[in-house]
Amino acid sequence: MSDSKTQHRIRVALVDDQTMIRQSLGYVIQMQSDMEVIGEASDGEEAVELISSITPDVVLMDVQMPKKSGIQATKEIVMKHPEIKVLILTTFDNHNYVVEGIRAGAVGYMLKDADSQEMLDLIRRAYQGEALFHTVTAAKALAEVLHTQFSQPEPPTDKPLLLDDLTERELDVLQQIAYGFRNDQIAQNLFISEGTVKTHVHRILHKMGVEDRTQAVAKALRHRLVK
Known part of the structure; x- marks a missing residue:
């Protein structure tokens, strides 16, 4: 941020x-x-x-x-x-x-x-x-809404984002963000520290080229990275 x-x-x-x-x-x-x-x-x-x-x-x-x-x-x-x-x-x-x-x-x-x-x-x-x-x-x-958008995503208009661009753990965190969980809840759900979650979120935003979590979820939906 x-x-x-x-x-x-x-x-x-x-x-x-x-x-x-x-x-x-x-x-x-x-x-x-x-x-x-x-x-x-x-x-x-x-x-x-x-x-x-x-x-x-x-x-x-x-x-x-x-x-x-x-x-x-x-x-x-x-x-x-x-x-x-x-x-x-x-x-x-x-x-x-x-x-x-x-x-x-x-x-x-x-x-x-x-x-x-x-x-x-x-x-x-x-x-x-x-x-x-x-x-x-x-x-x-x-x-x-997430299910509808995942089933019928809009064609991406930005640079293609591949699964390989994000690590498996980053994808896990991204999915949790899409569900609307806070950092402390993500930490509890994934059995990691809140500090580690913050690090993952920072890297996710950087790799996806977005400014905040809302933009990350929107882009993830377009590229079928979350369910």
């Missing part, structure tokens, strides 16, 4: 049609030394215009909003600004929302009743490039 990601505050944008929700989230975020709220929008249409002008690092995006849904807004934002991480924010643990959010390019899914520490942790981890779909419904939806 680039050291620059630890040298400035995480820039967060809030998108929700309920003023009270935006105020509550904003209050908690503004209390943190490593993040700040740089903009708010009350509907999807406004969000697309706002995000293009302020380019935040992370967006908390409500699903059901007037004028344009959070899913459509996410799709448009990610297409224009693939470096921006969008976390879907909703009241219900809904399978369809998760599937649509993943396909739109969201990197995570958060329930509105999550406690403040969990929310802050998700923002920080999304910023670092992790995929965050950890409710039971979200896990099943992610598996469905």
